[in-house]
Amino acid sequence: MKMSKMYIPTLKETPADAEVVSHQLMLRAGLMRKLTSGIYTYLPLGYNVIRKFEQIVREEMNRAGAQELLMPALQPADLWKESKRFDDYGPELMKLKDRHNRDFCLGPTHEEVVTDLVRDEIRSYKDLPLNLYQIQTKYRDEVRPRFGVLRGREFIMKDAYSFDLDQAGLDRSYQAMYDAYCKIYDRCGLKYRTILADSGPIGGDDSHEFMVLAEVGEDTVVYCDSCDYAANLELAESVLKLREIDGSDEELSAVATPDAKTIAQVAEYLDVEINQVVKSVLYETQHGELVLALIRGDYEVNEVKLANLLGVVNLEMAGDSVYEELNTVKGFTGPVNIGEVKIVADHSVSKIVDGVIGANEIDQHLIHFNFARDLDLEDTFDIREVKAGEECVHCGGELKFAEGIEVGQVFKLGTKYSEAFEATYLDEAGKSQLMKMGCYGIGITRTIAAAIEQNHDEYGIKWPLALAPYQVHLLPLGKSEDVIKKAEELYQELTSTGIEVLLDDRNERAGVKFNDADLIGCPIRVTIGGRSLAAGELEVKYRQSGKEFTISTGNEATKIKDLLAELA
Amino acid sequence: MKMSKMYIPTLKETPADAEVVSHQLMLRAGLMRKLTSGIYTYLPLGYNVIRKFEQIVREEMNRAGAQELLMPALQPADLWKESKRFDDYGPELMKLKDRHNRDFCLGPTHEEVVTDLVRDEIRSYKDLPLNLYQIQTKYRDEVRPRFGVLRGREFIMKDAYSFDLDQAGLDRSYQAMYDAYCKIYDRCGLKYRTILADSGPIGGDDSHEFMVLAEVGEDTVVYCDSCDYAANLELAESVLKLREIDGSDEELSAVATPDAKTIAQVAEYLDVEINQVVKSVLYETQHGELVLALIRGDYEVNEVKLANLLGVVNLEMAGDSVYEELNTVKGFTGPVNIGEVKIVADHSVSKIVDGVIGANEIDQHLIHFNFARDLDLEDTFDIREVKAGEECVHCGGELKFAEGIEVGQVFKLGTKYSEAFEATYLDEAGKSQLMKMGCYGIGITRTIAAAIEQNHDEYGIKWPLALAPYQVHLLPLGKSEDVIKKAEELYQELTSTGIEVLLDDRNERAGVKFNDADLIGCPIRVTIGGRSLAAGELEVKYRQSGKEFTISTGNEATKIKDLLAELA
The missing domain is CATH 3.30.930.10 (Bira Bifunctional Protein; Domain 2)
Structure with a gap:
């Protein structure tokens, strides 16, 4: 066209x-x-x-x-x-x-x-x-x-x-x-x-x-x-690396953790590893049920997995009134000594023996938490969000x-x-x-x-060949009769062999034509300039790779067809 | 397929x-x-x-x-x-x-x-x-x-x-x-x-x-x-043949026409030509305006032309109450001595000089009607429905x-x-x-x-070649292996050259296949029967013309291609 x-x-x-x-x-x-x-x-x-x-x-x-x-x-x-x-x-x-x-x-x-x-x-x-x-x-x-x-x-x-x-x-x-x-x-x-x-x-x-x-x-x-x-x-899903350490069998005991509300702050204050801290996240389902999700401090809860596990469509983070109702404090919530709530624990906390949990009191955490000893939960589940770099459960490969x-x-x-x-x-x-x-x-x-x-840069579209509106964008530059004649000939020749060509025969400056060619993004741009034509050359640019080169005049249509075959 | x-x-x-x-x-x-x-x-x-x-x-x-x-x-x-x-x-x-x-x-x-x-x-x-x-x-x-x-x-x-x-x-x-x-x-x-x-x-x-x-x-x-x-x-439109006769200049006078309500009955009863009688048709427009249309007895009013002339979208035949309101009687309506009504006359009545019109009284018509003398109308119009066989206004040719x-x-x-x-x-x-x-x-x-x-008969569709869902309908009959093999070969060969073929490879009786082929209506039906195949022949039928003939086996695909070219 x-x-x-x-x-x-x-x-x-x-x-x-x-x-x-x-x-x-x-x-x-x-x-x-x-x-x-x-x-x-x-x-x-x-x-x-x-x-x-x-x-x-x-x-x-x-x-x-x-x-x-x-x-x-x-x-x-x-x-x-x-x-x-x-x-x-x-x-x-x-x-x-x-x-x-x-x-x-x-x-x-x-x-x-x-x-x-x-x-x-x-x-x-x-x-x-x-x-x-x-x-x-x-x-x-x-x-x-x-x-x-x-x-x-x-x-x-x-x-x-x-x-x-x-x-x-x-x-x-x-x-x-x-x-x-x-x-x-x-x-x-x-x-x-x-x-x-x-x-x-x-x-x-x-x-x-x-x-x-x-x-x-x-x-x-x-x-x-x-x-x-x-x-x-x-x-x-991914392979979970459990933290298996021999913890002391000391009793749960409260320690002051002033202003330490995040997992990182708690770990730093108590000088423990992040994966020793248990994160406790309070949710409310669409039916008003309250759920406390437990997960290791270095992981995040995947709410879709949790919702699927609970058989509900919608979950929301619990509001302030829920914390009051359960006698706990935001930032210091934990599974021990909390009000009536369903507790769902991720597999990642199952082996924790010397962990840290919130004490449900302001500026307080409990240390020496032993999951198996301190909670009466039959099972743990996969409610963990996968992280990049973890191992594939099928082959051990790296997840990306x-x-x-x-x-x-x-x-x-x-x-x-x-x-x-x-x-x-x-x-x-x-x-x-x-x-x-x-x-x-x-x-x-x-x-x-x-x-x-998937296929663009700052200048425009880079169409894959099969989807391109036209395979070749033909740009005659300037008003030289030789250029216009060569462009018309090449257009006719390519078109007659079934190649889809967009001919920029508009009376526009080179800059406008180049910009529109990049924007429209046909895979091959062929530029016919007065000087290069006189030197027996046409300039070719691949939109996808940015590669630029010249082809000599004579049998241009065949050469362009070969280039297209190369791109296909 | x-x-x-x-x-x-x-x-x-x-x-x-x-x-x-x-x-x-x-x-x-x-x-x-x-x-x-x-x-x-x-x-x-x-x-x-x-x-x-x-x-x-x-x-x-x-x-x-x-x-x-x-x-x-x-x-x-x-x-x-x-x-x-x-x-x-x-x-x-x-x-x-x-x-x-x-x-x-x-x-x-x-x-x-x-x-x-x-x-x-x-x-x-x-x-x-x-x-x-x-x-x-x-x-x-x-x-x-x-x-x-x-x-x-x-x-x-x-x-x-x-x-x-x-x-x-x-x-x-x-x-x-x-x-x-x-x-x-x-x-x-x-x-x-x-x-x-x-x-x-x-x-x-x-x-x-x-x-x-x-x-x-x-x-x-x-x-x-x-x-x-x-x-x-x-x-x-068509050329109007006016009836120009030298009528007597006698006065309008009433005659009894008992039970003669239609133009034909009136003409017969009074022993005049139908085209001497004036038809008067009473309409009511969508705006409630009453219109009496006059046309020569051998013509019909074209209501679309009349509506266009009046500048209205809708016209209806007047109801009984209108006849009462205008002091006239259905079947005996005429343009003289009628109540307040707009009269629109077709060109066909313009030269009538010794015509017959309804008298607006039961079983009465008026004779010696002279259009120019008896009505005070400035113009006549084309509100006439064209009839087959009339002359073209452009060239005098016959209208069909x-x-x-x-x-x-x-x-x-x-x-x-x-x-x-x-x-x-x-x-x-x-x-x-x-x-x-x-x-x-x-x-x-x-x-x-x-x-x-436009293209069917009692048995089904007769597709024009360009619209046919498939150009060729291939009908192998019976269960002979030779027939099935030949059908499959021919199907592959025709399809590979771009011909659209519908192969009836169903396990159905010949009658069912023939009926469906006629119904579906592909332009060329090619039947492969056990006996004719053994005799070196395939049967061809053109759906459009009904022409049936045989072609000899060998190069069937080329022969069928030639037949298609002939039909195109």
């Missing part, structure tokens, strides 16, 4: 309300514009990238045996009442009424519609397995839309739904989707990790998330250096941290929806059986943003 | 609630399923056809210089209030509120969003012309959704919007879209007519509709045999009628929206000017239905 004919409104300034880099660059490079909070128009350049990614997704989904269809976005509430999600889904579900006052919603996901479709059509075991997918606009009324398309209210998703005879079939379908997702992100040249995930409110058993790694992510991914293990920090953006997720739903919708088939013996379902999502617009988070 | 792996739920029975053929066949051939009234899921085969058509549309739009983007379906009400359409659009506009109680609507069209986009970005005459298009899901809350996707509530449209400096630019943009539309429908192999159209409530000046001709349409198209003239019956389905429309909007949204640019002199806009729609799902209305 010629830029003079194309609508690419690039911006010099970073828009004020764009907090993250992908959001800033999608606006600045003219990929999209905001219509209203969380809702965007994808401009020609941006939509070009979206369609490229959609095509990669489509090819790999088809290759994996999934079939493309298109389900409605406008869905009757009745279906959502059947699955009990019309109310359960909460205010993120956008609801409306038609002119006849019937309830509808805008689909954030399609388990209801697809299960309804299949239950009416599939009768026999011969019709399974079946995997149906679509690439479609979805709606989620986020309470605080932000980060551009990373957390928008109208966005594009690929969602697939598999139907199988039994668990073994579901396992196969799940694996096929898992593998297809790996191929998709590999083809896009993205660095990503697959991690075990909580299946969350969507229900079901197994689940994996696909996280694109980036400097600034929405989630922290913990992964092993040596093996495949990776998990969301919220769920990650990375920031990640979730771009895909696969779930084994099992029979949650087939039960609600009575989606059954007759097996070989003529007996009615529930279908086993899986569901598999890829955030299309989200992946584009994640790709930018 | 292999049918054993594909989800094509064909139906033997015609679904009860499907009134028109395209709706019936889209359900029966497994192209779609209803989710709820006017809202459909497009199944793999149907979505395949939709995507093929979208690609044709996309190619021709790009070729015409339009640029693809994607605007949101969820639109803030504020924009629609700015154009005054939030209320004006009526109950077809689906409205909703977000969690913060802000008003939104689901876009039935995107003039507001695109004009808002452009007004914020385009500053200079150098940035114009611009033509932006999208292929997107639209919403219209039809009061009575019917005919499948011909009148649905969620449907796919291509909508384009052009922005020009001046009228000459708009004329060029309009022509480019008009030409692109012709190419699109030509490529699809559809028989269509472009007709002059009312621009209707969308506003603006010129407008053309693209009508696909079919046995049963939603509109009647009047077109000339000899020239390009074509119009919706509602607007069509066809049933049509509107699949596309182009409008010159002018400055209606650029004025409402202050979408201006600075011209070369630095003066602010309003952009001239055009808008251009193609009903994607509607065109698919129209293509089926």
Whole structure:
């Protein structure tokens, strides 16, 4: 395409309300514009990238045996009442009424519609397995839309739904989707990790998330250096190194620790190791239950693990009134001589024999704490947040941290929806059986943003080749007729061989063209300058690596094709 | 694709609630399923056809210089209030509120969003012309959704919007879209007519509709045999043959016409020609105005022309009370000695000199009616409905009628929206000017239905080659290993050369396979039977023409390719 004919409104300034880099660059490079909070128009350049990614997704989904269809976005509430999600889904579900006052919603996901479709059509075991997918606009009324398309209210998703005879079939379908997702992100040249995930409110058993790694992510991914293990920090595990020392068997006794409220202050004041001090953190659950979590002083409580252990969705740090109620003092709380509270101890405190705990009195701690002797707890648990550098529980390798953006997720739903919708088939013996379902999502617009988070510098986007709106950005400089003629020839020649070229034929200064080229981020920039052309050379720059070099004129199209093959 | 792996739920029975053929066949051939009234899921085969058509549309739009983007379906009400359409659009506009109680609507069209986009970005005459298009899901809350996707509530449209400096630019943009539309429908192999159209409530000046001709349409198209003239019956004109006779100059006089209420009965009773009798039809407008329309007995009043002439949107035949109020009698109404009523006469009565009119009394007519003498009317008008066989006003050719389905429309909007949204640019002199806009729609799902209305028989669909979900339907019959092997080989060979093949590898009887092949309607059916294969032959049938013949084995793929080239 010629830029003079194309609508690419690039911006010099970073828009004020764009907090993250992908959001800033999608606006600045003219990929999209905001219509209203969380809702965007994808401009020609941006939509070009979206369609490229959609095509990669489509090819790999088809290759994996999934079939493309298109389900409605406008869905009757009745279906959502059947699955009990019309109310359960909460205010993120956008609801409306038609002119006849019937309830509808805008689909954030399609388990209801697809299960309804299949239950009416599939009768026999011969019709399974079946995997149906679509690439479609979805709606989620986020309470605080932000980060551009990373957390928008109208966005594009690929969602697939598999139907199988039994668990073994579901396992196969799940694996096929898992593998297809790996191929998709590999083809896009993205660095990503697959991690075990909580299946969350969507229900079901197994689940994996696909996280694109980036400097600034929405989630922290913990992964092993040596093996495949990776998990969301919220769920990650590591090898615990217990502190086994022969402590004296002295009795618990109170010592003054004036103003020493933090673990570090206590350890310093008493001249003990931090890992000898027990941290006691007081929580209140959503149901009002009070919980005292114990963990070794060198660790932090992972609240998601604690909440999962307690079987609650929400935990909060206890308020001041709770301290009063339990006859304790903030900063000096401990598990001995405290009021009525459930105590949950992390594995890390289980072997402590000469520890320090809060005395539940101001400026007082107890020393010579022996966990096994002084507390009557049957078990300890893993409520510990993993730290970078710890050992992998699977292979002993080193755990590393990375920031990640979730771009895909696969779930084994099992029979949650087939039960609600009575989606059954007759097996070989003529007996009615529930279908086993899986569901598999890829955030299309989200992946584009994640790709930018992973591939950019201060000047703009550095598109991976497969996602680039154009492979080659051709920059004729100045008004020399030779330059313009060479640019036009090369543009025609490259285009005719199927290479996607953006020709900057605008009447702009070199600086403007270079800046826009960096901002838009096509993988190969080819500059045609008057002087270098006269010297028989074109200047090439790789956007990703920054490498710059020249190629001689003559057969330029072939040479550029070779460069592209090298980058692929 | 292999049918054993594909989800094509064909139906033997015609679904009860499907009134028109395209709706019936889209359900029966497994192209779609209803989710709820006017809202459909497009199944793999149907979505395949939709995507093929979208690609044709996309190619021709790009070729015409339009640029693809994607605007949101969820639109803030504020924009629609700015154009005054939030209320004006009526109950077809689906409205909703977000969690913060802000008003939104689901876009039935995107003039507001695109004009808002452009007004914020385009500053200079150098940035114009611009033509932006999208292929997107639209919403219209039809009061009575019917005919499948011909009148649905969620449907796919291509909508384009052009922005020009001046009228000459708009004329060029309009022509480019008009030409692109012709190419699109030509490529699809559809028989269509472009007709002059009312621009209707969308506003603006010129407008053309693209009508696909079919046995049963939603509109009647009047077109000339000899020239390009074509119009919706509602607007069509023809040469009027006036009846010029030398009548006697006798006075109006009443005659008894017992029980003669219709024109035919009156003419017969009085032994005059039908075209000597004047038909008087009483209407009431939406504002309560009473109108008596006069037209020659051999013609009918065109109510759209009459309404346009009166400047009203709605007309109805007058009720009984109106006849009482005007001191007249149904069946014997006439323009002389009637109460207070506006009289509108068609050109066809202007020369009547010895005519017959109702006497406004039961069983009475007046004879010797002389239009010029007996009525004090300044003008006559064209409120006449054209009849097939009449003469074209442009060339005298014969007018023919066809049933049509509107699949596309182009409008010159002018400055209606650029004025409402202050979408201006600075011209070369630095003066602010309003952009001239055009808008251009193609009903994607509607065109698919129209293509089926035009291309089917009692057994199923007869896809035009360009829209066919698969070009070749390969039918191995029986369980002979030779047949299965040959089918598999041919499938692989054809597929590898880019031909789209549907292989019926299901374990079904020949009758079932033949029926499904006719129903699905791929252009070329190739049958591999055990006996004919042994005789060195494959059976070919063209779905469109019904032509059947055999080809000899050996190089079958090349032969089939040649057949396809012949059909294209």
